[in-house]
Amino acid sequence: MGAEAKRRPAPGAVAPGARPWHGYGLGLRTEHFEAVLEQRPAVDWFEIISENFMVAGGKPRHYLESIRNLYPLAMHGVSLSIGSTDPLDRDYLRSLRQLASEVDPIWISDHLCWTGFGGINSHDLLPLPYTGQAISHVASRIGEVQEFLGREILIENVSSYVNFADAEMDEATFLAEIARRSGCRILLDVNNVYVSSRNHGFDADAYIASLDAEKIWQIHLAGHSDYGDYVIDTHDHPIRDEVWDLYARTIERLGAVTTMIERDDNIPPLQELLAELEHARQVGDDALARRCTAVA
Numbered sequence: 001m002g003a004e005a006k007r008r009p010a011p012g013a014v015a016p017g018a019r020p021w022h023g024y025g026l027g028l029r030t031e032h033f034e035a036v037l038e039q040r041p042a043v044d045w046f047e048i049i050s051e052n053f054m055v056a057g058g059k060p061r062h063y064l065e066s067i068r069n070l071y072p073l074a075m076h077g078v079s080l081s082i083g084s085t086d087p088l089d090r091d092y093l094r095s096l097r098q099l100a101s102e103v104d105p106i107w108i109s110d111h112l113c114w115t116g117f118g119g120i121n122s123h124d125l126l127p128l129p130y131t132g133q134a135i136s137h138v139a140s141r142i143g144e145v146q147e148f149l150g151r152e153i154l155i156e157n158v159s160s161y162v163n164f165a166d167a168e169m170d171e172a173t174f175l176a177e178i179a180r181r182s183g184c185r186i187l188l189d190v191n192n193v194y195v196s197s198r199n200h201g202f203d204a205d206a207y208i209a210s211l212d213a214e215k216i217w218q219i220h221l222a223g224h225s226d227y228g229d230y231v232i233d234t235h236d237h238p239i240r241d242e243v244w245d246l247y248a249r250t251i252e253r254l255g256a257v258t259t260m261i262e263r264d265d266n267i268p269p270l271q272e273l274l275a276e277l278e279h280a281r282q283v284g285d286d287a288l289a290r291r292c293t294a295v296a
Contacts, residue, residue, distance in 0.1 A: 019185075019217045022072060022106055024281050025260035026273055033063040035270040040070060043277065045106065047260050050077040053103075054095040068103060074218070074260075075105040076187075079121070082141050082155070083114035083128045093148050100149065106258075107217065109154035109187045112138070112175060129164040130174040139181035146184065154217055155179065156187035159195040159224075159233035171196065172207040179215045186211060188257070189220040190247045191233060198231045204246055213254045221247060221280060222262040236265035238276060244283055251287035252294070259284060 023044030028036070036046075046067065053064050067073070079092060100108060113125040128134050146152055157175055179186050188208070197204035223237030239261070251257065261277055 019214065019257065020106070021256050022074075022258040024277055024284070025074070025258070026277055027076075027260065027262045027264070028067065028073075029263070029267055030060070031267050032270045032273075033067070036067055037063070037070075039270070041270065041274050043071065043274070045072040045074060045258075045260070047074045047076050047262075048103075050075045050096060050099060050108070051079055054099055064103070073103050073105050075100060075103060075108045076156075077108070077110040078125070079115060080110035080145065081115040081121075082110060082112065082145070083126075083134065083138050084117060085114075085137075086117060086119065088141060088144060090148075093145065097149050100151075107154055107185070108149065108151065109156055109218065111156045111158050112178065113158045125158045127158060127160040127162065127164075128174075130167040130169045130171060131164075132168060135174065135177050135181065139178050142178070142182035142184050146182070152184055154185045154187040155182075156189050156220065157192050157196075158189075159192040159199075161199055161230070161232075163200060170202065170207075172210045176211050176215075179212065185217040186215045187218045187220060188216045188250070189222070190250055191220065191222040191224055191239070191243050194243050194246050195224050195231045195233045198226075205249060208246075208250050209253060216254060216257055219247070219250070219257050219259040220262055221259065234265065235262050239280075244279075247280075248283050248287040251284050252291045255291060256284070256288060 025045040025047055026043050028046040028048050048064065053060055055061070077096065096108070111125050113127060115121055115124065115126065128138070142153065142155065155178065157171065160171070175186065178184070188211070193204050193207055196202070197207065221239050221243065222233070222235045223239050224243070225232045225234045225237065226240070259280055261273060261280060263273060
């Protein structure tokens with residue numbers, strides 16, 4: 001282990017008053033179930049899409065149980081619809097709580113968005129208006145969810161492509177205030193920050209700097225598609241250099257933050273993602289070394 005790696009705490013460590021640290025993980029995808037069990041790769045943890053395992057029995061649950069015996073897991077959802085004005089789906093929450101009782105995840109996360117209205121699911125992560133009224137609404141609903149689940153959750157910033165005319169603040173201020181009021185933690189998607197900064201013309205570093213560092217417990221990294229005038233969060237490409245650069249600056253600012261790579265389409269063999277994950281470790285370690293030098 002190099003000098004840089006020694007600056008990073010061991011996975012599972014929690015310093016007094018600091019965020020937990022679980023190392024570097026990958027999104028667990030069906031295409032890699034067998035390879036994970038056969039190869040037992042050097043991954044610190046896996047993140048599962050909660051909804052993919054919220055049905056009892058079947059092959060996915062069989063693989064989940066086997067992989068859970070080998071690796072820590074985090075649960076990441078796409079259907080909480082925390083920003084909707086529809087009532088919270090109690091059946092969904094019961095299923096989520098039951099899965100958590102079986103998986104014992106390091107944490108549960110979902111997105112700062114709404115996914116439907118009137119009982120109709122759009123199957124998309126739709127942005128919210130950045131208003132005080134929306135903050136009160138979302139913070140209250142997060143409180144209900146946390147009470148129902150019996151644990152804090154992490155809320156992720158989504159990529160966005162439109163602005164609301166009645167916005168009263170920027171996205172970072174909106175996210176930070178929701179986390180403060182609700183007591184939830186933040187899953188900072190660095191790729192989404194970059195994508196939205198390009199689409200809306202804001203400073204990605206200033207966005208991250210304005211968040212409460214102690215609230216940020218996890219980072220997502222992913223690929224996107226760049227069309228010049230706009231950028232789409234597609235999760236079907238390797239992570240681009242500009243996102244690696246933003247990630248490095250983020251770790252220099254925040255210190256060690258549990259990090260994982262998402263890939264949801266054009267999924268390559270596991271070995272390719274493991275190489276990308278190793279690059280994430282190196283970028284993170286180098287950034288931590290620079291941070292330590294700067295504060296020494």
